[in-house]
């Protein structure tokens with residue numbers, strides 16, 4: 753008998769898990785980020801196409817190696833930011849993403865945070881070789897810190913694995 757307690761996902765999460773919108777890669781994306789969660793080791797990639805003349809997001813896609821909640825969160829997030837300016841997209845919180853999904857179970861909050869953190873990393877990537885706008889914080893936000901770049905994630909996870917095998 754399994755000791756796992758089934759998660760209560762809402763209708764919207766299940767729907768987007770089954771038929772995710774904006775799943776895939778944008779070739780020649782103007783900004784992208786691959787980031788993973790330390791909470792679970794799962795990864796997500798976000799791709800953005802940006803209209804340089806007005807700084808608006810014209811297309812957004814994602815690839816997720818995460819759970820149903822992460823797929824649904826990334827899917828709805830990419831829907832929410834299409835047509836938005838980068839500044840407005842930056843402001844979208846994981847809570848808004850969760851609300852749009854009809855709520856996430858509390859053990860799955862980090863899956864929504866991962867989607868938002870990866871988006872912010874992609875926005876930061878866009879400005880890597882451009883003058884930074886005033887609204888872009890110099891310090892990484894909490895969401896970005898929870899959506900670590902691949903190398904950093906691997907480094908921490910392998911350190912953890914070494915520690916636990918030494919115990």
Ligand code: FES
Nearest residue numbers: 792794818819863
């Ligand atoms: Fe890893 Fe949801 S459990 S992204």
